[in-house]
Amino acid sequence: MPDNSMGLIFPTLILFLVVVTLFSFLQRKNVRGPPCIRGWIPWLGASFEFGKAPLEFIEQARIKYGPIFTVFAMGNRMTFVTEEEGIDVFFKSKKLNFELAIQNPICHTASIPKNIFLTLHEKLYIMLKGKLGTLNLYQFTGQLTEELHEQLENLGTRGTMDLNDLIRHVLYPVTVNVLFNKGLFLTNKRKIKEFHHHFQVFDEGFEYGSQVPECLLRNWSKSKKWLLTLFEKNISDIKAYKSAKGNSLTVMQAVLDIVEMETSEQSSKYGLLTLWASLSNAAPIAFWTLGFILSHPDIHKNIMQSISSVFGTAGKDKIKLSEDELKKLLLIKWCILEAVRLRAPGIITRKVMKPVKILNHTVPAGDLLMLSPFWQHRNPKYFPEPELFKPERWKKANLEKHAFLDCFLAFGRGKFQCPGRWFALLEIQIFIILIFYKYDCNLLDPLPKPSFLHLVGVPQPDGQCRIEYKQRI
Numbered sequence: 001m002p003d004n005s006m007g008l009i010f011p012t013l014i015l016f017l018v019v020v021t022l023f024s025f026l027q028r029k030n031v032r033g034p035p036c037i038r039g040w041i042p043w044l045g046a047s048f049e050f051g052k053a054p055l056e057f058i059e060q061a062r063i064k065y066g067p068i069f070t071v072f073a074m075g076n077r078m079t080f081v082t083e084e085e086g087i088d089v090f091f092k093s094k095k096l097n098f099e100l101a102i103q104n105p106i107c108h109t110a111s112i113p114k115n116i117f118l119t120l121h122e123k124l125y126i127m128l129k130g131k132l133g134t135l136n137l138y139q140f141t142g143q144l145t146e147e148l149h150e151q152l153e154n155l156g157t158r159g160t161m162d163l164n165d166l167i168r169h170v171l172y173p174v175t176v177n178v179l180f181n182k183g184l185f186l187t188n189k190r191k192i193k194e195f196h197h198h199f200q201v202f203d204e205g206f207e208y209g210s211q212v213p214e215c216l217l218r219n220w221s222k223s224k225k226w227l228l229t230l231f232e233k234n235i236s237d238i239k240a241y242k243s244a245k246g247n248s249l250t251v252m253q254a255v256l257d258i259v260e261m262e263t264s265e266q267s268s269k270y271g272l273l274t275l276w277a278s279l280s281n282a283a284p285i286a287f288w289t290l291g292f293i294l295s296h297p298d299i300h301k302n303i304m305q306s307i308s309s310v311f312g313t314a315g316k317d318k319i320k321l322s323e324d325e326l327k328k329l330l331l332i333k334w335c336i337l338e339a340v341r342l343r344a345p346g347i348i349t350r351k352v353m354k355p356v357k358i359l360n361h362t363v364p365a366g367d368l369l370m371l372s373p374f375w376q377h378r379n380p381k382y383f384p385e386p387e388l389f390k391p392e393r394w395k396k397a398n399l400e401k402h403a404f405l406d407c408f409l410a411f412g413r414g415k416f417q418c419p420g421r422w423f424a425l426l427e428i429q430i431f432i433i434l435i436f437y438k439y440d441c442n443l444l445d446p447l448p449k450p451s452f453l454h455l456v457g458v459p460q461p462d463g464q465c466r467i468e469y470k471q472r473i
């Protein structure tokens with residue numbers, strides 16, 4: 001009897017082991033992760049190759065490894081998706097999370113504790129979406145126009161300037177006066193110079209600041225502290241400010257109302273974050289829009305004609321703009337959107353909370369899933385002749401219904417799409433109308449190429465470009 005049972009146990013055990021091995025082999029095959037670029041140094045991984053020109057690196061990796069691949073750098077796994085299926089998952093899957101993807105960068109760059117960030121994020125987002133959304137938007141038209149007139153006056157009757165400097169000198173005070181309080185920070189030449197310097201250092205180092213310990217980034221840390229102190233000194237003025245419109249709060253006041261319900265220690269940090277969000281992308285997009293228009297004489301001529309047909313030939317008058325007039329100048333809006341398409345942010349990101357299947361791969365929990373609007377907008381399947389500046393491709397977008405073109409991802413998509421997008425488009429549209437109404441403009445240098453140095457935000461110009469302007473009458 002015992003011999004017989006032993007004879008049965010062995011084959012059963014072997015069969016069991018075979019089934020388990022086969023099952024785990026099949027499972028392993030199923031959970032095959034995407035190809036991974038990990039370099040040869042532990043923890044640092046591919047940091048060096050990646051860090052040299054990250055935007056270029058991810059396109060070369062796509063060509064070499066296919067539509068989904070992982071880059072391992074500085075202890076992080078970043079998985080890039082580049083085709084429809086991945087993009088669909090990126091924006092729709094419940095296994096991904098936006099807040100957990102950005103809480104670390106926010107904690108590093110603005111020193112906002114993670115728990116506070118998670119508690120306040122959705123409330124702040126809903127408020128910003130409402131205040132800067134399409135229903136409220138045209139309330140900003142009058143104020144933006146007045147502020148832009150005032151800043152353009154400061155340029156004088158003629159001059160030559162670096163285009164980036166010109167944009168910053170005009171748009172920074174306009175944005176601060178409209179979204180924060182009129183007359184905040186940028187009140188005299190010395191303060192303006194200091195502010196430009198520190199904001200630029202903070203903005204340029206933002207990506208490093210989001211990952212590298214602050215003690216290793218001396219200059220960046222100094223500029224961050226300077227900006228935080230500036231807010232600390234001004235918080236009580238910001239709260240006490242009464243706008244010309246009486247009881248309506250400025251965007252920054254509404255941010256502070258929400259933050260201070262939870263804590264009063266984080267106010268200046270949220271001030272810094274709001275400032276960065278409102279200036280860091282809109283100003284370079286204004287640069288690219290003006291640059292592209294001026295380097296396409298036919299488009300420039302059409303725009304000048306359309307401005308003349310709406311407002312008369314040219315002028316010194318402080319013209320006022322109505323919603324109807326802005327709608328008549330649709331070509332300018334198309335030019336802005338085409339500039340945003342060509343200079344879209346390098347990446348947007350989500351945290352993978354549960355393993356998620358994309359194409360034939362399973363992306364493990366803990367990865368950061370990355371999508372590059374910049375490269376997506378260069379896919380000829382969605383945007384024929386993708387490198388060309390062709391504003392007329394926006395004819396197909398239903399802008400009346402506030403819809404962009406199908407594969408346009410520059411402002412993200414879904415639940416946490418950029419809440420400032422309509423404000424940015426309006427501000428730049430009015431800026432272009434007023435500068436062309438007032439001045440004849442001309443580029444003295446060829447438009448620089450975009451820099452491939454950063455992934456966060458829209459690419460800055462990789463070089464200087466001077467603009468010459470002369471009052472039209």
Ligand code: HEM
Pocket residue numbers: 125128132179277278279281282285340344345348349410411412413416417418419420421423424425458
């Ligand atoms: C052309 C200019 C702009 C571009 C290209 C841009 C792009 C973006 C992108 C790609 C995101 C992330 C979306 C995602 O991951 O799905 C974002 C978020 C955000 N943007 Fe913009 N943006 C611009 C202008 C502005 C302006 C002017 C403001 C403020 C007035 C603003 C405020 C914000 C804020 C607060 C967030 C974070 C939203 C959140 O935490 O949920 N943006 N933006």
